Amino acid sequence: RKEVEQDPGPFNVPEGATVAFNCTYSNSASQSFFWYRQDCRKEPKLLMSVYSSGNEDGRFTAQLNRASQYISLLIRDSKLSDSATYLCVVNYNDYKLSFGAGTTVTVRA
Amino acid sequence: NAGVTQTPKFQVLKTGQSMTLQCAQDMNHNSMYWYRQDPGMGLRLIYYSASEGTTDKGEVPNGYNVSRLNKREFSLRLESAAPSQTSVYFCASSETNTGELFFGEGSRLTVL
Numbered sequence: 001r002k003e004v005e006q007d008p009g010p011f012n013v014p015e016g017a018t019v020a021f022n023c024t025y026s027n028s029a030s031q032s033f034f035w036y037r038q039d040c041r042k043e044p045k046l047l048m049s050v051y052s053s054g055n056e057d058g059r060f061t062a063q064l065n066r067a068s069q070y071i072s073l074l075i076r077d078s079k080l081s082d083s084a085t086y087l088c089v090v091n092y093n094d095y096k097l098s099f100g101a102g103t104t105v106t107v108r109a
Numbered sequence: 110n111a112g113v114t115q116t117p118k119f120q121v122l123k124t125g126q127s128m129t130l131q132c133a134q135d136m137n138h139n140s141m142y143w144y145r146q147d148p149g150m151g152l153r154l155i156y157y158s159a160s161e162g163t164t165d166k167g168e169v170p171n172g173y174n175v176s177r178l179n180k181r182e183f184s185l186r187l188e189s190a191a192p193s194q195t196s197v198y199f200c201a202s203s204e205t206n207t208g209e210l211f212f213g214e215g216s217r218l219t220v221l
Contacts, residue, residue, distance in 0.1 A: 004151060032207055043199060043212035044152070087151065094206045095140065095159055096167065099151030 003027060004090050006100035013078050014108055020074040021103045023088030033064055033071050036087040038102065044087055047073075078107045111135050115200045115213035122190045122220045130185040130216050132200030140203045141183035142167075142210070143175060145196040152199065158183055159206065190220045 006023045013019045025033075033050035048055065050062040050071050061074040071090075075082055088100035113134045122128055134141065139160045144152040154167030158177040172194060174186045183202075187194055200213040 002151075008149070034209075036210075041215075043214050044210075045212070046209045091207055095142075095157050095165070096154060097210070099144075099153075101149055101151045 003092075003098040004088055004100040006088050006103045008101060008103060010104040010106050012106045012108065015078055015080060017078050018074065018076050019078055019105055020072060021086070022070045022072045023100050023103075024070045025088075025090045025098070026069070027090070027092040028069060030090045030092040032091040034089040034091075035062060035071075035073050036089055038085045038087055047086065075105070080107050080109060083107045113200055113202055113211050113213040115198075115216050117216060118214065119217050120219070122187075122218065124191060124220060126190050127186065127188050128190065129187075130198055130200070130218075131182070132184060132213060133182045134202040134211070135181065136202060136204070136211065137180070138202035138204050138211070139180070140206055141177065142201040142203075143173070143183070143185045144199045144201065145169065146199060146215075147196050155185065192220045194218065195220045
């Protein structure tokens with residue numbers, strides 16, 4: 001079983017729509033959680049950290065559910081520029097982050 | 110703002126050839142990493158260096174060696190390339206072991 005699993009998508013949504021997707025992790029000892037964004041043929045970049053109480057950054061909202069071992073990302077008022085692959089990242093051991101394979105989001109005009 | 114710089118960006122090798130991927134960061138980070146990314150799989154850690162002078166194996170170290178030349182530079186060497194090493198390789202650095210990772214632009218390696 002993979003340590004971090006994501007629905008690969010693609011999620012194909014119109015501009016202005018809300019899109020949400022989850023990521024599940026297998027190690028209950030996981031300590032910290034992140035969402036990274038990766039544009040096509042580019043390097044990953046940190047989108048946001050995920051805190052236990054949930055957190056927002058503009059149109060992006062991240063939630064953590066430790067009991068069910070998943071994190072979620074919600075994007076409101078989608079923009080064309082939100083089209084990317086979103087990588088779920090879990091840290092359960094110093095220096096060793098586990099990356100999900102990514103969820104692809106395509107926002108259409 | 111250079112950040113993390115990797116070279117080369119593209120490389121084609123024949124099976125059995127060797128090569129070294131170079132990585133340098135200018136952010137004075139202690140920790141550096143080498144990942145590979147394959148379709149349908151998350152990034153997998155090959156080796157990491159928690160600080161200058163130390164290196165440790167990650168999830169998929171077989172077939173690779175690394176050198177932390179100094180605080181800025183962390184190189185990845187393929188001694189005898191195999192087709193299974195065809196991948197996109199990313200170097201990354203971070204200030205702390207739990208901090209944000211800053212990635213290079215990636216090196217696309219094809220082994221024939």
